[in-house]
């Protein structure tokens with residue numbers, strides 16, 4: 001029997017509840033396909049920070065490196081630890097250290113879910129650059145607290161970084177409906193974004209079978225609301241992709257349905273799978289967090305691990321569950337009840 005070693009980081013807020021709910025589903029699906037998932041749980045979180053002064057131990061990254069994948073719930077408890085500390089102490093360093101440069105986020109309506117648009121039939125795959133761009137962390141503050149204070153945050157776009165994410169986008173488009181939307185703001189940002197547009201043009205010559213269209217981020221935001229059915233694969237820089245995928249989550253019915261995969265396509269380090277953020281402190285103790293986004297992220301993990309059959313079973317079970325009207329509205333059903341329904345649908 002093939003065993004996949006998974007590092008579980010449930011994290012903060014609703015994280016532990018959705019991870020536990022999803023884990024049972026994933027294990028059941030894997031075992032039905034002759035595979036097993038083994039979990040090693042890490043308590044790294046804002047609680048851990050309060051006890052130790054760090055979000056994870058100094059050798060945390062090295063500890064995670066030996067796993068086949070990381071499965072993460074949510075990070076952040078802003079009432080006690082500033083988000084800028086918690087995220088830069090756990091989630092963001094993992095994405096960078098493991099070169100998880102492609103963040104994949106699917107946006108479509110599951111059966112039974114209405115969404116706010118009164119529109120059906122869209123199926124968008126957002127590909128977000130995940131290691132550089134606006135999240136590079138280059139910058140600083142000087143003259144702090146004085147009237148002369150200055151804050152600088154420099155976006156960094158490397159040729160290697162831009163080329164590999166665009167290629168990834170082209171490949172995904174090729175494997176789907178052959179359409180790629182490349183998102184920038186090159187009418188206002190004339191260095192980085194013009195560079196991205198030029199790289200898109202350059203690579204387009206290698207993918208004559210892919211129809212590529214450049215969009216500005218503002219127009220793309222409008223299009224995702226007004227005509228999402230016209231989109232297939234959307235590729236964007238780190239911050240633009242971050243914002244567009246919360247919009248994507250909204251049009252698919254909310255964060256409870258928004259799955260994501262932080263992929264290292266070269267497989268030189270583990271990839272990480274997590275529902276689109278966050279920890280939802282407002283509902284953390286109510287037991288009503290929707291585990292579907294996490295289960296879907298888990299299906300993406302199974303697929304990455306080569307367990308295509310198990311992944312397909314999980315998605316079929318999720319679709320059967322929402323199709324029966326379970327877990328389709330925020331707060332409607334308990335986390336456990338939704339997970340139980342998915343388990344039943346798995347058989």
Ligand code: IPM
Pocket residue numbers: 087091242276277
């Ligand atoms: C996401 C989140 C993170 C991000 C935050 C929590 C740092 O919003 O995964 O989309 O901006 O990448």
Ligand code: MN
Pocket residue numbers: 242243246277
């Ligand atoms: Mn986000």
